[in-house]
Amino acid sequence: MEAKFNKPHNITIFSDFKYCLNYRLSGNTDPISNIFRIEDYFNYLANQKYIIPELIKGIILLNVLSQKWQSVVKIYLQGNKKVNDIKFATVKYTITN
Secondary structure (H helix, E strand, C coil): HHHHCCCEEEEEEEHHHHHHHHHHCCCCCCHHHHHHHHHHHHHHHHCCCCCCCCCHHHHHHCCCCCCCHHHHHHHHHCCCCCCCCHHHHHHHHHHCC
């Protein structure tokens, strides 16, 4: 399918999305390179016209944080009272700063 229509097969799309859902950031290393890896997967899916809403991407990024980073999750969620405020870019900014 990918060779004929220049689109990845649905198994590839599922695999990429599942990778993002199941990924876990280590509490002992700098998370930025791993966040970029997840962002690359989301960008790859978007380039193939499989757009994941910012809210879902933001929640996924919050979910991949280890137990050591749970204070970041709490601080982020307390500071963003509206659901529409949860975005991948702002979660990434909060984690890296």
